[in-house]
Amino acid sequence: MAVIKTENLSYVYGEGTPFRKIAVDNVNIEIEEGEFVGVIGHTGSGKSTLIQHFNGLLRPTSGKVFVDGEELWKDKSKLRALRFKVGLVFQYPEYQLFEETVYKDIAFGPTNMGLSRDEIDRRVRETARMVGLSPSLLEKSPFDLSGGQKRRVAIAGVMAMEPKVLILDEPASGLDPKGREQILGLIRDYHKTTRNTILLISHSMEDVAKHSSKILVMNNAQVFCYDTPQRVFHRANELEQMGLAVPQITRVFNRLKARGISIDEDVYTVDFGRKLLLERLKKE
Amino acid sequence: MSDFIQAKNLKFSYINEIEEPPVRTEVLKDINLEIHKGEFVAVLGHNGSGKSTLAKCFNAINIPESGTVTVNGLDTKDEDNLLEIRKTAGMVFQNPDNQIVATIVEEDVAFALENMGVEPNEIRKRVDEALKTVGMYEYREHAPHKLSGGQKQRVAIAGVIAMQPECILLDEPTAMLDPKGRAEVMKTIKQLNREHGVTIVLITHYMEEAAQADRIVVIDSGDIVMDNVPKKVFSQVSTLKNLGLDVPQVTQLAYGLKKAGYDISTEIITEDECVEALERILADA
Numbered sequence: 310m311a312v313i314k315t316e317n318l319s320y321v322y323g324e325g326t327p328f329r330k331i332a333v334d335n336v337n338i339e340i341e342e343g344e345f346v347g348v349i350g351h352t353g354s355g356k357s358t359l360i361q362h363f364n365g366l367l368r369p370t371s372g373k374v375f376v377d378g379e380e381l382w383k384d385k386s387k388l389r390a391l392r393f394k395v396g397l398v399f400q401y402p403e404y405q406l407f408e409e410t411v412y413k414d415i416a417f418g419p420t421n422m423g424l425s426r427d428e429i430d431r432r433v434r435e436t437a438r439m440v441g442l443s444p445s446l447l448e449k450s451p452f453d454l455s456g457g458q459k460r461r462v463a464i465a466g467v468m469a470m471e472p473k474v475l476i477l478d479e480p481a482s483g484l485d486p487k488g489r490e491q492i493l494g495l496i497r498d499y500h501k502t503t504r505n506t507i508l509l510i511s512h513s514m515e516d517v518a519k520h521s522s523k524i525l526v527m528n529n530a531q532v533f534c535y536d537t538p539q540r541v542f543h544r545a546n547e548l549e550q551m552g553l554a555v556p557q558i559t560r561v562f563n564r565l566k567a568r569g570i571s572i573d574e575d576v577y578t579v580d581f582g583r584k585l586l587l588e589r590l591k592k593e
Numbered sequence: 594m595s596d597f598i599q600a601k602n603l604k605f606s607y608i609n610e611i612e613e614p615p616v617r618t619e620v621l622k623d624i625n626l627e628i629h630k631g632e633f634v635a636v637l638g639h640n641g642s643g644k645s646t647l648a649k650c651f652n653a654i655n656i657p658e659s660g661t662v663t664v665n666g667l668d669t670k671d672e673d674n675l676l677e678i679r680k681t682a683g684m685v686f687q688n689p690d691n692q693i694v695a696t697i698v699e700e701d702v703a704f705a706l707e708n709m710g711v712e713p714n715e716i717r718k719r720v721d722e723a724l725k726t727v728g729m730y731e732y733r734e735h736a737p738h739k740l741s742g743g744q745k746q747r748v749a750i751a752g753v754i755a756m757q758p759e760c761i762l763l764d765e766p767t768a769m770l771d772p773k774g775r776a777e778v779m780k781t782i783k784q785l786n787r788e789h790g791v792t793i794v795l796i797t798h799y800m801e802e803a804a805q806a807d808r809i810v811v812i813d814s815g816d817i818v819m820d821n822v823p824k825k826v827f828s829q830v831s832t833l834k835n836l837g838l839d840v841p842q843v844t845q846l847a848y849g850l851k852k853a854g855y856d857i858s859t860e861i862i863t864e865d866e867c868v869e870a871l872e873r874i875l876a877d878a
Contacts, residue, residue: 350771351741351771351772351773351774352741352742352743352770352771352774353741455641456640457640482768482769483640483687483765483768483769483798484640484798485638485639485640485798485837485838486639486798486800486837486838486839487639487834487837487838487839488639488640488837489798512770512771512772512775514772515842552771552772552773552774553771553772553773554772554773554776556842557801557841557842557843557864558842558843558846560864561842561843561846561864561867561868561871564864564868565868565871565872565875568868568872570872570875579842579845579846579849582846583846583849583850583853586846586850586871586874586875587850587853589875589878590855590874590875590878
């Protein structure tokens with residue numbers, strides 16, 4: 310079943326002013342439960358505006374949004390409960406920490422959900438462990454932590470609400486390669502353990518290629534395509550025309566093909582490319 | 594004066610005076626580095642390794658605790674040199690939104706020049722030239738907040754080059770940009786270096802960007818641990834990974850094939866080189 314679904318969703322900024330701009334234009338999409346979706350699109354393509362509809366931060370100008378089968382704006386009394394199903398981690402979330410201790414910061418969301426003390430405690434400890442924060446850090450001020458640790462606290466705070474859908478906007482931006490891999494690795498582990506749906510917004514084609522089961526490409530306020538990484542990166546020329554790119558490894562294999570070397574499959578990760586080459590070299 | 598920027602036994606610590614007694618964090622231990630005029634140097638290192646701190650020593654934002662830094666022969670410790678050093682080495686930061694001050698592109702580019710007391714006619718000329726160099730001249734009358742990230746960052750770079758610095762220090766200028774924005778900024782940087790002879794110090798986490806430099810300096814825990822041409826640096830795949838860094842995908846692929854026993858260079862860092870090498874191996878087999 311689709312956990313997120315939109316029907317003819319449109320959103321217009323500045324309606325009735327000279328600055329009117331269509332940010333989301335008639336989008337129809339169904340995201341199945343349990344997918345790991347990479348969301349890509351150039352700056353201003355509408356991807357942030359789109360995902361802000363998924364937990365009701367923005368109300369559609371026209372069209373509908375369904376979360377877990379229920380229409381988001383149909384019955385306002387249900388809106389709050391539906392919002393808890395979709396967790397949103399903004400870019401640079403470490404700037405949103407505010408509590409006295411790490412524990413209290415992670416507990417903020419679950420507390421607002423009206424959970425019991427025991428349940429809150431279980432969730433705080435479990436998510437802290439999941440994001441790799443040692444129990445000794447829980448009583449510290451979040452402002453005494455390193456940048457990478459702060460970001461983990463912020464992500465844990467959203468995970469602790471156990472949303473069916475977790476949306477992360479550039480969670481690895483500004484981190485070094487190892488830090489990137491760690492953050493993306495913990496999101497992957499979370500996905501494996503919980504089987505909850507993940508939407509990962511990123512400008513790194515390499516990261517998206519490596520982790521996603523599906524990729525959603527936004528272009529000029531519309532969905533350009535929603536498909537497997539293999540089929541999305543197959544359209545290298547179109548992606549480049551819209552200001553995106555394909556992973557470096559994909560470009561290399563595309564050029565080999567253009568030089569007349571027959572390679573049947575599309576390559577979008579280094580591991581797969583190496584495997585393919587080794588098999589081929591052994592055969593010959 | 595062959596060495597344009599020179600660091601000698603440079604040591605630098607941050608001191609947190611809120612704590613009692615004050616807490617000293619040593620960031621740069623004993624840096625010795627020479628950057629030549631016209632060079633394009635990339636600086637790599639994990640978060641907290643000290644690379645941004647080092648770059649800030651090059652335009653006198655940070656003053657050495659001990660040791661010396663000279664820029665074009667001027668000691669950064671001497672306050673009388675400050676203005677001249679800042680004019681010589683301009684800095685571009687990660688987030689373009691934090692660097693843009695005016696509401697019109699050309700006014701933003703003119704900001705530093707006005708502060709420096711440059712003649713109005715000269716300002717007009719320099720602003721136009723700077724905007725043309727970064728390919729933003731058509732946008733001179735636009736509002737900066739309506740530009741894309743890559744365009745904003747190029748406006749920030751124009752603001753620096755309008756001061757006609759001999760060197761530009763860039764601290765992760767592409768971290769917040771989409772692939773097209775990154776490509777635009779890298780093209781601008783390379784052009785400034787190759788066509789205008791501007792010395793470039795580029796701090797980045799993108800290995801493909803570092804691969805385009807003349808030289809790579811790797812910093813770890815306040816020390817320089819590698820300093821060589823990109824080919825040589827990236828051929829040390831396991832060393833780099835242990836430092837929390839990475840290599841370009843093409844280097845990673847070549848390394849994997851080499852480990853499996855195939856005859857391929859481990860000094861492959863560009864797509865062209867990789868395509869050539871793979872074609873050859875596949876033809877030999």
